[in-house]
Amino acid sequence: xxxxxxxxxxxxxxxxxxxxxxxxxxxxxxxxxxxxxxxxxxxxxxxxxxxxxxxxxxxxxxxxxxxxxxxxxxxxxxxxxxxxxxxxxxxxxxxxxxxxxxxxxxxxxxxxxxxxxxxxxxxxxxxxxxxxxxxxxxxxxxxxxxxxxxxxxxxxxxxxxxxxxxxxxxxxxxxxxxxxxxxxxxxxxxxxxxxxxxxxxxxxxxxxxxxxxxxxxxxxxxxxxxxxxxxxxxxxxxxxxxxxxxxxxxxxxxxxxxxxxxxxxxxxxxxxxxxxxxxxxxxxxxxxxxxxxxxxxxxxxxxxxxxxxxxxxxxxxxxxxxxxxxxxxxxxxxxxxxxxxxxxxxxxxxxxxxxxxxxxxxxxxxxxxxxxxxxxxxxxxxxxxxxxxxxxxxxxxxxxxxxxxxxxxxxxxxxxxxxxxxxxxxxxxxxxxxxxxxxxxxxxxxxxxxxxxxxxxxxxxxxxxxxxxxxxxxxxxxxxxxxxxxxxxxxxxxxxxxxxxxxxxxxxxxxxxxxxxxxxxxxxxxxxxxxxxxxxxxxxxxxxxxxxxxxxxxxxxxxxxxxxxxxxxxxxxxxxxxxxxxxxxxxxxxx
Amino acid sequence: xxxxxxxxxxxxxxxxxxxxxxxxxxxxxxxxxxxxxxxxxxxxxxxxxxxxxxxxxxxxxxxxxxxxxxxxxxxxxxxxxxxxxxxxxxxxxxxxxxxxxxxxxxxxxxxxxxxxxxxxxxxxxxxxxxxxxxxxxxxxxxxxxxxxxxxxxxxxxxxxxxxxxxxxxxxx
Ligand SMILES: Cc1cc2nc3c(=O)[nH]c(=O)nc-3n(C[C@H](O)[C@H](O)[C@H](O)COP(=O)(O)OP(=O)(O)OC[C@H]3O[C@@H](n4cnc5c(N)ncnc54)[C@H](O)[C@@H]3O)c2cc1C
Ligand SMILES: Cc1ncc(C[n+]2csc(CCOP(=O)(O)OP(=O)(O)O)c2C)c(N)n1
Ligand SMILES: [Mg+2]
Numbered sequence: 184x185x186x187x188x189x190x191x192x193x194x195x196x197x198x199x200x201x202x203x204x205x206x207x208x209x210x211x212x213x214x215x216x217x218x219x220x221x222x223x224x225x226x227x228x229x230x231x232x233x234x235x236x237x238x239x240x241x242x243x244x245x246x247x248x249x250x251x252x253x254x255x256x257x258x259x260x261x262x263x264x265x266x267x268x269x270x271x272x273x274x275x276x277x278x279x280x281x282x283x284x285x286x287x288x289x290x291x292x293x294x295x296x297x298x299x300x301x302x303x304x305x306x307x308x309x310x311x312x313x314x315x316x317x318x319x320x321x322x323x324x325x326x327x328x329x330x331x332x333x334x335x336x337x338x339x340x341x342x343x344x345x346x347x348x349x350x351x352x353x354x355x356x357x358x359x360x361x362x363x364x365x366x367x368x369x370x371x372x373x374x375x376x377x378x379x380x381x382x383x384x385x386x387x388x389x390x391x392x393x394x395x396x397x398x399x400x401x402x403x404x405x406x407x408x409x410x411x412x413x414x415x416x417x418x419x420x421x422x423x424x425x426x427x428x429x430x431x432x433x434x435x436x437x438x439x440x441x442x443x444x445x446x447x448x449x450x451x452x453x454x455x456x457x458x459x460x461x462x463x464x465x466x467x468x469x470x471x472x473x474x475x476x477x478x479x480x481x482x483x484x485x486x487x488x489x490x491x492x493x494x495x496x497x498x499x500x501x502x503x504x505x506x507x508x509x510x511x512x513x514x515x516x517x518x519x520x521x522x523x524x525x526x527x528x529x530x531x532x533x534x535x536x537x538x539x540x541x542x543x544x545x546x547x548x549x550x551x552x553x554x555x556x557x558x559x560x561x562x563x564x565x566x567x568x569x570x571x572x573x574x575x576x577x578x579x580x581x582x583x584x585x586x587x588x589x590x591x592x593x594x595x596x597x598x599x600x601x602x603x604x605x606x607x608x609x610x611x612x613x614x615x616x617x618x619x620x621x622x623x624x625x626x627x628x629x630x631x632x633x634x635x636x637x638x639x640x641x642x643x644x645x646x647x648x649x650x651x652x653x654x655x656x657x658x659x660x661x662x663x664x665x666x667x668x669x670x671x672x673x674x675x676x677x678x679x680x681x682x683x684x685x686x687x688x689x690x691x692x693x694x695x696x697x698x699x700x701x702x703x704x705x706x707x708x709x710x711x712x713x714x715x716x717x718x719x720x721x722x723x724x725x726x727x728x729x730x731x732x733x734x735x736x737x738x739x740x741x742x743x744x745x746x747x748x749x750x751x752x753x754x755x756x757x758x759x760x761x762x763x764x765x766x767x768x769x770x771x772x773x774x
Numbered sequence: 775x776x777x778x779x780x781x782x783x784x785x786x787x788x789x790x791x792x793x794x795x796x797x798x799x800x801x802x803x804x805x806x807x808x809x810x811x812x813x814x815x816x817x818x819x820x821x822x823x824x825x826x827x828x829x830x831x832x833x834x835x836x837x838x839x840x841x842x843x844x845x846x847x848x849x850x851x852x853x854x855x856x857x858x859x860x861x862x863x864x865x866x867x868x869x870x871x872x873x874x875x876x877x878x879x880x881x882x883x884x885x886x887x888x889x890x891x892x893x894x895x896x897x898x899x900x901x902x903x904x905x906x907x908x909x910x911x912x913x914x915x916x917x918x919x920x921x922x923x924x925x926x927x928x929x930x931x932x933x934x935x936x937x938x939x940x941x942x943x944x945x946x
Pocket of ligand 2: 579
């Protein structure tokens with residue numbers, strides 16, 4: 184029997200196990216929407232902006248480990264979703280985005296709402312396709328899902344002209360895919376793995392540096408075994424949080440620009456860095472020429488381009504984390520004995536000393552302004568038994584969330600690391616909530632970032648996605664203000680938000696629930712009230728505006744040279760500035 | 775250092791822009807690039823002349839391999855290869871110059887492929903040095919037009935693609 188392109192599209196999605204599509208219609212995709220409307224297997228969540236649809240698909244993907252799917256129209260629909268594609272590309276999120284295109288006979292004529300979708304998305308997708316013939320549609324969709332979810336995951340775009348969605352073809356879904364130019368390597372080279380095992384046995388000051396790759400690979404169990412067996416401390420990247428239990432004795436927390444003191448010191452003084460599914464980003468390496476000066480480097484990554492891109496690697500292993508770690512553990516199981524513990528005792532003594540010297544700190548006065556760290560800490564303590572999924576926006580609040588919200592398991596952490604996309608948090612949380620209707624999903628947001636995709640509150644209310652948004656409202660683009668205080672002599676060029684909406688009323692206007700924490704003493708009660716609500720909630724928490732996030736390695740600085748607290752001049756200034764209310768615009772601007 | 779990279783790609787629309795976009799987006803050099811179909815009509819062959827230090831060339835090769843439409847990448851500098859470039863040069867020639875032009879053509883084993891009362895169109899192929907040399911000699915006569923193909927190259931013996939070699943190198 185012949186099916187229309189739109190019907191083929193739906194049959195393919197069903198076979199890929201897609202349950203939810205985040206979408207916004209337009210002229211050239213109407214046939215697809217019309218067909219979706221007449222079936223029950225796939226839920227369509229209508230968003231208010233295509234960027235929202237893209238981030239929702241990302242949140243869905245990160246929480247489930249499966250490909251997220253979004254559907255947008257040509258022209259402006261496509262340009263709106265680009266930010267989400269770029270975000271997914273940087274953070275290796277498996278995504279399949281379908282875009283509508285003008286009919287094939289119109290392509291290239293500057294037709295109404297025409298855009299070169301394939302050209303626009305080329306630099307920010309893993310691969311993309313323009314389907315010119317309905318007979319190619321099914322095979323192309325199969326390839327798109329295959330490419331998005333295998334190897335190093337990433338976003339794939341499938342551009343479908345209007346006439347292709349209307350034309351008919353015989354439907355057959357291929358059972359398998361074979362692309363001669365695409366064969367990701369999963370098995371690590373055995374000889375290299377043996378070398379790695381030997382280096383691990385010999386190392387006196389080893390450190391595991393683990394990233395998002397461990398989560399994509401589902402290798403947390405193997406990582407735990409490796410770390411416990413060898414008693415090697417674990418540093419996590421921002422994207423790797425949750426890959427290893429945050430409360431585990433072997434965990435040193437996050438490393439990098441805003442990482443913990445012990446995580447960065449251990450990295451710097453290590454004699455063997457074991458990088459697993461991490462890509463030596465500049466937020467982690469700092470000044471490359473002085474990065475880990477004493478260490479040999481083992482690097483396990485499925486993408487050969489990640490290896491030796493930024494730093495020299497002594498033992499490269501191209502392969503999947505899970506497969507490689509299994510093999511590595513097998514070798515180590517046969518060789519590890521009590522000796523390693525003794526060999527590394529001085530290393531652990533040193534690490535514990537670092538830990539005690541400079542733990543993460545902040546000072547919350549009893550009746551003083553609310554400190555953002557206090558909010559994250561209490562939120563963590565109040566919710567950890569419920570195994571929540573946590574998303575963040577981008578800025579200081581993101582870093583505090585990374586530092587104080589200790590995740591126990593993978594796929595609980597949704598954050599934009601590579602692109603650093605403000606406005607990511609709320610829609611990503613909604614995508615995760617759409618995948619897991621019964622779970623607790625939190626969004627730790629900034630007052631600046633939340634305004635970038637606020638419109639999706641309508642989507643959350645209509646689709647009953649009871650995300651709990653906690654806004655750390657400092658009245659500033661706080662991360663920008665921090666840099667201005669540290670490096671631009673406190674000139675707050677366009678970082679003061681001047682006026683923000685009344686978030687409580689705004690929630691109310693959307694039919695969600697709005698709550699405000701007026702003083703630190705009310706924090707627990709208000710958070711508990713929010714957590715007990717079964718609707719989307721915004722908790723507006725006005726926080727101390729001048730709190731800075733530490734430790735901090737200035738861009739291009741060295742990992743062992745962290746700023747640990749406000750420099751003296753800044754402290755002095757702020758003791759006066761603290762009295763300024765954010766409403767007092769003139770004083771703030773001249774502060 | 776200059777490298778000649780031979781890339782076998784799917785013969786599909788848009789592949790050239792993927793490769794070109796990779797070079798421009800990542801700030802890699804392209805000195806020349808030539809593309810043409812192969813014996814197998816489903817594939818095309820690109821020869822890319824580029825330059826960079828070892829780390830950059832390694833990234834170029836890996837990034838090319840990462841493109842889904844790229845089937846095989848060979849860094850010809852890793853092996854022995856022969857390469858050629860063709861230039862078509864139109865020179866202004868009057869009177870005595872015409873004889874001089876023909877002498878140069880003869881020395882360089884070039885061919886005159888078109889002739890008008892005031893011009894010769896000369897075809898020459900060889901390595902870049904030879905082409906530079908003939909251009910230098912013809913310049914005083916007055917070059918009206920010059921087009922060059924960019925280099926094409928082929929390994930003397932069959933070689934394995936770089937992705938597989940990289941693994942071997944890593945083992946050594
Ligand atoms: C304001 C701000 C501040 C930041 N500060 C920090 C900071 O202090 N510390 C920090 O760490 N980051 C920080 N980041 C994030 C940083 O920019 C990078 O996004 C992050 O460091 C990258 O994490 P990753 O190395 O785990 O790589 P990811 O981006 O998660 O990449 C994963 C790697 O694993 C590989 N991989 C994928 N799948 C597999 C598999 N199956 N098997 C093997 N390998 C696989 C991929 O090829 C890739 O190389 C910050 C971001 C922002 C916005
Ligand atoms: C889309 C986008 N635009 C600009 C930036 C640059 N930027 C990084 S953090 C930040 C401030 C974020 O402010 P807010 O959301 O209030 O978070 P805070 O730092 O105050 O916690 C800005 C503007 C960005 N990351 N993303
Ligand atoms: Mg803010």
